[in-house]
Amino acid sequence: MKISTEMVEHVAWLARLAITGEEKEQLSAQLSRILDHMDKLNELDTTEVEPTFHVLDLRNVLRKDEARPGLTVEAALDNAPEREGNLFKVPKIVEG
Amino acid sequence: MQLYEQTLTQVHDLLTKGEVTSREITEAFLRRIEAVEGSVQALVTRTPELALEQAQETDRRRQAGEDLPPLAGLPAVIKDNMSTRGIRTTCSSRILENFVPPYDATVVEKLRESGLVLLGKANMDEFAMGSSAENSAFFKTFNPWDLTRVPGGSSAGSAAAVAAGEAVYALGSDTGGSVRQPAALCGVVGMKPTYGRVSRYGLVAFASSLDQIGPLTRDVRDNASVLSAIAGHDPRDSTSAPLEVPNYTTFLTGDIKGLRIGLPKEYLAAGIDAPVRKAVDEAVRVLSGLGAEVEECSLPHTEYSLSVYYIIAPAEASSNLARYDGVRYGLRVSGDDLIGTYQQTRRQGFGSEVKRRIMLGTYALSSGYYDAYYLKAQKVRTLIRRDFDQAFARFDVLLTPTSPTTAFKVGEKVDDPLTMYMSDVCTVPVNLAGVPAISVPGGFDQGLPIGLQFIGRPFAEGDLYRVAYALEQTTDYHKQRPPL
Numbered sequence: 001m002k003i004s005t006e007m008v009e010h011v012a013w014l015a016r017l018a019i020t021g022e023e024k025e026q027l028s029a030q031l032s033r034i035l036d037h038m039d040k041l042n043e044l045d046t047t048e049v050e051p052t053f054h055v056l057d058l059r060n061v062l063r064k065d066e067a068r069p070g071l072t073v074e075a076a077l078d079n080a081p082e083r084e085g086n087l088f089k090v091p092k093i094v095e096g
Numbered sequence: 097m098q099l100y101e102q103t104l105t106q107v108h109d110l111l112t113k114g115e116v117t118s119r120e121i122t123e124a125f126l127r128r129i130e131a132v133e134g135s136v137q138a139l140v141t142r143t144p145e146l147a148l149e150q151a152q153e154t155d156r157r158r159q160a161g162e163d164l165p166p167l168a169g170l171p172a173v174i175k176d177n178m179s180t181r182g183i184r185t186t187c188s189s190r191i192l193e194n195f196v197p198p199y200d201a202t203v204v205e206k207l208r209e210s211g212l213v214l215l216g217k218a219n220m221d222e223f224a225m226g227s228s229a230e231n232s233a234f235f236k237t238f239n240p241w242d243l244t245r246v247p248g249g250s251s252a253g254s255a256a257a258v259a260a261g262e263a264v265y266a267l268g269s270d271t272g273g274s275v276r277q278p279a280a281l282c283g284v285v286g287m288k289p290t291y292g293r294v295s296r297y298g299l300v301a302f303a304s305s306l307d308q309i310g311p312l313t314r315d316v317r318d319n320a321s322v323l324s325a326i327a328g329h330d331p332r333d334s335t336s337a338p339l340e341v342p343n344y345t346t347f348l349t350g351d352i353k354g355l356r357i358g359l360p361k362e363y364l365a366a367g368i369d370a371p372v373r374k375a376v377d378e379a380v381r382v383l384s385g386l387g388a389e390v391e392e393c394s395l396p397h398t399e400y401s402l403s404v405y406y407i408i409a410p411a412e413a414s415s416n417l418a419r420y421d422g423v424r425y426g427l428r429v430s431g432d433d434l435i436g437t438y439q440q441t442r443r444q445g446f447g448s449e450v451k452r453r454i455m456l457g458t459y460a461l462s463s464g465y466y467d468a469y470y471l472k473a474q475k476v477r478t479l480i481r482r483d484f485d486q487a488f489a490r491f492d493v494l495l496t497p498t499s500p501t502t503a504f505k506v507g508e509k510v511d512d513p514l515t516m517y518m519s520d521v522c523t524v525p526v527n528l529a530g531v532p533a534i535s536v537p538g539g540f541d542q543g544l545p546i547g548l549q550f551i552g553r554p555f556a557e558g559d560l561y562r563v564a565y566a567l568e569q570t571t572d573y574h575k576q577r578p579p580l
Binding site for chain 1: 194195196198199291292305331334335337397399400402403404406407414418421422423424425426427428430431433434435436437438439440442443446451452454455456458459462469471472473474475476477478479481513514517528529530
């Protein structure tokens with residue numbers, strides 16, 4: 001599978017990663033090579049096979065809806081790159 | 097023998113007999129760290145003051161006549177992807193370089209309750225992605241047996257620290273071999289428990305359906321002690337199994353008469369170095385001599401494991417790592433707007449391997465490619481799992497190499513991601529199937545340790561300790577120490 005630099009650009013956008021022109025070329029080559037290797041899976045007929053998303057046969061694990069102690073506001077904000085009062089501060093999102 | 101060269105069990109005996117205090121032990125390890133850390137570079141963060149404080153606390157409790165858990169007062173290091181309250185937890189990544197968690201991982205909480213003496217946080221491949229420590233954003237860790245070689249990865253610092261005598265035991269995490277492969281390359285014992293055996297709460301997520309925490313130690317008994325302390329159900333991790341945890345040291349009888357051991361031929365095919373292959377043959381001879389029944393078997397879908405793994409793990413990682421956006425914690429690099437801030441933060445915060453896997457995973461999950469890659473991989477994963485189910489209908493445990501080679505040179509595979517991925521060929525199927533496996537020292541080639549892997553049925557870690565212990569009792573590989 002050839003991954004074009006346009007595809008690399010698209011995927012980088014989906015992943016919210018800024019990449020340089022040089023990285024684009026490199027990723028295009030590397031990802032193409034890795035995905036070529038993955039094409040090996042097409043040797044197998046899996047039409048009748050169920051996927052294993054998870055090895056444990058888990059159903060939803062529920063607990064009682066009871067209030068329990070959690071992080072304090074201060075602890076939750078301690079690692080914030082920028083804060084204002086009790087809020088995380090980010091660049092403006094909505095124009096206006 | 098120096099204190100820092102001894103096993104957990106030996107040091108524990110000295111402690112309980114009152115021949116040495118935890119403070120003295122801790123000081124011995126701190127001196128050892130001082131002496132060798134310059135060349136091994138196993139630790140991202142050192143916590144000597146905390147260690148001495150914790151040591152004195154267990155000494156005080158011991159002197160007061162308290163009955164303390166087996167690990168009390170024994171110095172350890174923890175891989176830097178497990179949350180430690182008040183202590184920097186970086187995942188060896190720029191994006192978390194200054195992150196100080198407000199809570200402990202469950203394993204850390206359990207160890208604290210067991211009298212943990214924490215010497216520091218161990219270096220790793222960034223976000224546990226790598227097999228050589230060369231992907232750490234901070235510095236490389238070197239193999240104590242040969243400082244020009246890699247220690248394996250991603251739990252590089254954990255394995256190197258135990259091998260170098262910088263800690264009595266260590267915790268690592270294993271998504272595709274990250275405990276077992278460095279254990280093999282550094283000549284120590286490393287266990288990847290069954291998926292669900294140990295709580296992942298507070299383990300920074302890489303690939304959530306594969307990640308599992310496990311101990312690295314000098315010998316099998318030590319390993320059984322540590323797993324007994326960290327395993328168990330945790331209401332905060334809904335994938336942790338609500339099963340009783342046995343005391344794993346009770347499996348160390350040395351008796352393996354009638355144990356059925358399968359030798360999957362696909363793990364001994366091309367690509368396995370001759371000395372590694374020879375070590376497997378030698379182990380077969382010894383185990384047969386002890387009364388085990390060893391027979392060749394087949395796991396026919398083994399050759400698809402790497403492809404499946406390198407789709408599923410990056411896919412899950414791309415989703416898990418979406419949280420690093422520079423908003424609530426971690427690095428923030430400002431861009432023109434919010435999206436620009438995300439993009440610049442992630443560009444500067446992640447290293448190239450992490451970016452490569454985010455890209456690979458995002459692609460595999462993206463519209464139009466999901467069925468061809470992600471869904472296909474999950475279906476083949478079912479086939480790989482069935483191989484193990486069928487093998488375990490006939491055998492109690494399986495024996496394979498842990499890694500196709502001994503430790504390779506620093507820089508040797510760094511430019512070629514695909515070749516680096518190949519070093520996980522014997523370990524990734526185990527994570528895909530969710531079964532437990534242990535790596536134990538199985539010999540040396542030109543002074544470099546060789547690791548052997550035993551794979552077991554789900555939640556049958558006891559069988560693995562039993563067979564690993566029996567093998568260990570006939571060899572002295574685990575008693576060798578690197579010439580540091």
